[in-house]
Amino acid sequence: MELSLWLSLLGACVVISFTPGAGAINTMSNSMRQGWRTSIWGVIGQQIALLIHVIIVAAGVGILVASSPLLFAIIRYAGAAYLVYLGIRMILSKPNVASDGKSTGKIMTPWAMMRQGILVNLLNPKAIVFFLAFTPQFIRTDQPLLLQYLIYIGTVVVVDVLVMFFFFAGTARSFQRFTATTRGAKILNIVFGVLFILVAGMLLLIH
Structure with missing residues (x-):
């Protein structure tokens, strides 16, 4: 892959990763409720879904989904339903109050966070359609495909991990003071629960 093409890919990945969506909301929620370092497991799950x-798309199945x-x-309704489920579960969940840096609420295991991250990103057919339109722009069929896909996937994943973990999860740390009280933790649960439901609505309404 030529340097100029890769720089274009890098710029596009940065813009896309900074665009708020279900993945960003999931990452921020995990960071505040489970801790910044622990939130990396949800980010890893989201990257597995991107892969x-x-x-x-590379296998051509994306064309079938799009057509x-x-x-x-x-897939669209399943994804929206899962986001609504996450939102309602968060709104109704017990406030996760932090005390001396430790949570007193429900602690998610790394696997549970990873699984949720996978489903949040995977159950989004628009992501498949997006990659279907996005990927060909950076793949040259007259050149070795394997190396191009490795560079492409590597760039997408590295940029998304850095943005999700250091920006979205890192930014969420500044709101952790709200988790020190039951009222503050409950408000955060409601806010992020509503955000999940709103994203689900956008998934259904935006065609």
Whole structure:
């Protein structure tokens, strides 16, 4: 991959990663409720989903999803339903009050956070369609494909990890003072629960 093309890819990845979405909300929520360092597991899960999306597109399955209204709708509604489920569960959950840096609420295991991260990003058919349109811009069919895809995937994942962990999760740390009280923790649960539900609504309404 030429340097100029890679720099274009890098710039596009930065802009896309900084665009707020379900992944950013999930990362910030994990950071405040489970801790900044622990939130990396959710970020890793989201990257696994991105890898799956790229593999789907590379394998040509993305074309099937994009061209099949029924399949697209099934995935779209499943994704929206999962985000609504996360939102309602967060709103109704017990406030996760921090004391001396330790949480007294429900602690998610690394695997649970990773699984949630995978589902948040994976159950988004628009991501598949996006990568279907985005990937070909940076892949040259007249050059070795494996190395190009490795560079492409590596750039997408590294940029997203840095933005999610150091920006979104890091920014969320400044709000952790709210988790020191039951009232503050409950408000945060409601705020992020509503945000998940709003993203679900956007997923259904924006075509």
